[in-house]
Amino acid sequence: MSETELRKRQAEFTKELHGSDIGSKTGLSALMSKNNTAQKEAVQKYLKHWDGKTDKDAEERRLEDYNEATHSYYNVVTDFYEYGWGSSFHFSRFYKGESFAASIARHEHYLAYKAGIKKDDLVLDVGCGVGGPAREIARFTGCNVIGLNNNDYQIAKAKYYAEKFNLSDQMDFVKGDFMHMDFEENTFDRVYAIEATCHAPKLEGVYSEIYKVLKPGGTFAVYEWVMTDNYDENNAEHRKIAYEIELGDGIPKMFHVDVAKQALKNCGFEVLVSEDLADNEDEIPWYYPLTGEWKYVQNLANLATFFRTSYLGRQFTTAMVSLMERFGLAPEGSKEVTAALENAAVGLVAGGRSKLFTPMMLFVAKKPAEAETPAKTSKKATQ
Numbered sequence: 001m002s003e004t005e006l007r008k009r010q011a012e013f014t015k016e017l018h019g020s021d022i023g024s025k026t027g028l029s030a031l032m033s034k035n036n037t038a039q040k041e042a043v044q045k046y047l048k049h050w051d052g053k054t055d056k057d058a059e060e061r062r063l064e065d066y067n068e069a070t071h072s073y074y075n076v077v078t079d080f081y082e083y084g085w086g087s088s089f090h091f092s093r094f095y096k097g098e099s100f101a102a103s104i105a106r107h108e109h110y111l112a113y114k115a116g117i118k119k120d121d122l123v124l125d126v127g128c129g130v131g132g133p134a135r136e137i138a139r140f141t142g143c144n145v146i147g148l149n150n151n152d153y154q155i156a157k158a159k160y161y162a163e164k165f166n167l168s169d170q171m172d173f174v175k176g177d178f179m180h181m182d183f184e185e186n187t188f189d190r191v192y193a194i195e196a197t198c199h200a201p202k203l204e205g206v207y208s209e210i211y212k213v214l215k216p217g218g219t220f221a222v223y224e225w226v227m228t229d230n231y232d233e234n235n236a237e238h239r240k241i242a243y244e245i246e247l248g249d250g251i252p253k254m255f256h257v258d259v260a261k262q263a264l265k266n267c268g269f270e271v272l273v274s275e276d277l278a279d280n281e282d283e284i285p286w287y288y289p290l291t292g293e294w295k296y297v298q299n300l301a302n303l304a305t306f307f308r309t310s311y312l313g314r315q316f317t318t319a320m321v322s323l324m325e326r327f328g329l330a331p332e333g334s335k336e337v338t339a340a341l342e343n344a345a346v347g348l349v350a351g352g353r354s355k356l357f358t359p360m361m362l363f364v365a366k367k368p369a370e371a372e373t374p375a376k377t378s379k380k381a382t383q
């Protein structure tokens, strides 16, 4: 199917699944207004790729169908994410006494600072979700942001929120696959990506597109999801953790940190910073909201978030969604989605505790000032 046909089909499907009143409803109330048949189809489209098979053929199929697989994944998890986590779909470090929202915002500010984003810069947010980070970074720095996303539902929501919070003058959101960007070469002053490029079937594919659209001398800053140096692909226990993360988070394949770093270099980037922000002695670990350990709760205001994300809260949500599904209040397949998200939570905590995995491998990479784009990007890198 051509890319234009795929886009058209995805847009039509989004309307059918979520209706035309996208944006104004969030979380469980949005879930209740979904089209039953379309939801069933979306869940099937997502889960057919994560059916327990970890052989090379199954992996190859996931990599090939990355666009539809992630599009379907975010069609069915976005409401749960917003209900449980808010509108920034990423992890963060926690200072003692710091609220959940402050920690999420600080993680975004830090990336903006490392990318060197300034007032009036034109910035690209690769895989922008529903625009939580874009809104925060635009307010924090005064820059203008274009959010790129292949999920129509999230784009509609991001546009709705930008309007609602009077930020439409500073931002826009466009549909597109980050493996094949439509922007002109040398367009953006800075580019950032937060926990999104791990959905790429090949990191060179997305990094070379970023390189192409970045102005010479510009920087790209990313929080990458990778398996760390402690990970051994031939260790069954390690592979199980990586698979849980892939399944529950809609990722075709989790790559090793060295693969990511090398991919940046292969695309022509000069890597200025390469630091795992999770590799530290933080008193409160980044994965704490998913552990159910009450000792880490920072303040009373965070109790609701903590409950929803904890093991107990997740079981409660699963039971509630299961009842809603039985009585026709939630669409069919919703329970399967909560089960897949449970896999994500278990895998992420196991990966975090064992330090086999990090969601915050910070890379800051520069496109050389003298770069002649995109000639330097080898053909091989983009395939």
Ligand SMILES: CC(C)=CCC[C@@H](C)[C@H]1CC[C@H]2C3=C(CC[C@]12C)[C@@]1(C)CC[C@H](O)C[C@@H]1CC3
Pocket (backbone or CB within 6 Å): 080, 081, 083, 084, 085, 088, 089, 090, 091, 195, 196, 198, 225, 249, 250, 308, 309, 313, 314, 317, 318, 338, 341, 342, 344, 345
């Ligand atoms: C998928 C990628 C690359 C990044 C998303 C990171 C996180 C924001 C999500 C990873 C697992 C998610 C889960 C939830 C919220 C968003 C995540 C933490 C829930 C807590 C949402 C509410 C559900 O009932 C349980 C979910 C568990 C997993």
Ligand SMILES: C[S@@+](CC[C@H](N)C(=O)[O-])C[C@H]1O[C@@H](n2cnc3c(N)ncnc32)[C@H](O)[C@@H]1O
Pocket (backbone or CB within 6 Å): 067, 070, 074, 087, 088, 089, 090, 126, 127, 128, 129, 130, 131, 132, 133, 148, 149, 150, 151, 154, 176, 177, 178, 179, 193, 194, 195, 196, 197, 199, 200
């Ligand atoms: C975990 S979310 C992170 C969203 C956002 N960066 C944030 O922190 O809130 C990953 C995002 O990447 C987007 N994405 C995944 N694959 C993509 C692709 N091939 N092209 C464009 N966006 C993609 C998803 O739709 C989703 O919005």
